[in-house]
Amino acid sequence: MDEFEQAYARALGAGGGEAEVDAAASVLAAGGDGWDAVAERTAGRVTRECAARGWGAADLVRMAGRELTVRHQRLAEELERGGALGEFARHERLDRFSAAGVLVELLCLYGRLPRITAPTPPRTAPAGEGSKVLGRIRALLAKAESTGFPEEAEALSAKAQQLMARHSIDEALLGADRPGGGPGTRRIGVDRPYEGPKALLLDAVASANRCETVWSADFGFSTVVGHEPDLDAVELLYTSLLVQADHALHRGPSRRRDFRESFLIAYAARIRDRLTAAAGAEVAARDDTDALLPALAARDLAVRDTTRRLFPATTTSRLKGRDAQGWQEGETAADGARL
Incomplete structure (x- = not known):
């Protein structure tokens, strides 16, 4: 587990506390040119864990807007489309630390989501008209x-x-x-x-x-x-x-x-x-x-x-x-x- 993963785990364990979120954001922001790859790797792991607990991509976007802010929802949409954290920061006119903080807060929300009944597609018979x-x-x-x-x-x-x-x-x-x-x-x-x-x-x-x-x-x-x-x-x-x-x-x-x-x-x-x-x-x-x-x-x-x-x-x-x-x-x- 890399340094940011460890910092995120501490923030999640602290319930998304401000000090722990800031510490994790600092670690990510200091990651140099590789911070996008680190953010993508951690976000991908967390969203896959959410999917295993029954949460789809649209559910995560909706929860980001419901429980956090419109900015967090925009980041959730960016991640769902495969966008990078650096691109999000430029669009939102945020410095690296602030953008990293938004990501950590979003991932802490995702990490706390409980297991729910997963959606099941209908069993469709052969299509007609x-x-x-x-x-x-x-x-x-x-x-x-x-x-x-x-x-x-x-x-x-x-x-x-x-x-x-x-x-x-x-x-x-x-x-x-x-x-x-x-x-x-x-x-x-x-x-x-x-x-x-x-x-x-x-x-x-x-x-x-x-x-x-x-x-x-x-x-x-x-x-x-x-x-x-x-x-x-x-x-x-x-x-x-x-x-x-x-x-x-x-x-x-x-x-x-x-x-x-x-x-x-x-x-x-x-x-x-x-x-x-x-x-x-x-x-x-x-x-x-x-x-x-x-x-x-x-x-x-x-x-x-x-x-x-x-x-x-x-x-x-x-x-x-x-x-x-x-x-x-x-x-x-x-x-x-x-x-």
Whole structure:
């Protein structure tokens, strides 16, 4: 173990204490032209250890911004892209000691991260037209976001939602006839502030799309369990609905925390009702329900069993809205949200 590795180990053992971090930063900054290689070697080892404990690259970047600063997050992104510490220092206009300090603080955060359930990709059966359908859905959503005409945006978004539901149902029927498919997981960030109501909105979108969620409040993400087309739909819809909720909040009459929290809880509850009704209507409109209902039930059971296997010990959280005006405004915004 080289001198910087030893200094970093002391800083980590001291819980990222200022004196130990400064000492490790001094050792790295004094490394001459080889400091980039030393930093890369240590950072690579630490991130590999994180991966072995269930943390992906996107998780580490998110945790850097969540627990430290935007500058630490930029360094995390630089490391994830294979960039060098010296290049980061030049971009940030930092001296060597300051840049080294940012690195040591970041690696101390990584080193303290506990073991978590690793994400598992869905077991995808042989592909049919899925990639083409998802391409059409993304194109429709892109057009909806870029148009300046609200009626056109709503029509495009509605068409995208219709394609999502139809694609999921078609995949359920195909999956019943071909082996190899199965649910997997996807992590979706749930950012501050108002993480609880945002996790509730994600759960609303997930349950309407035959998925389940487990919220890891301490780490700022939810794990969504489901089949691949449903995971795609959940991520696309949640992102869109969250942006719409944020726009409505900024136009709202109050910035009080109770108002905004109640707004988002009511928004999530009403969105749950709308999406569940829309999904039910899509199933009811089919003329092949005799084959469809058992296929959907089998997928639901597979998702539930996978969730229980991966997360055997979970608790249920209950959120309460405390502001009547915020609740009413949230329901109104959800009624007008484009699905």
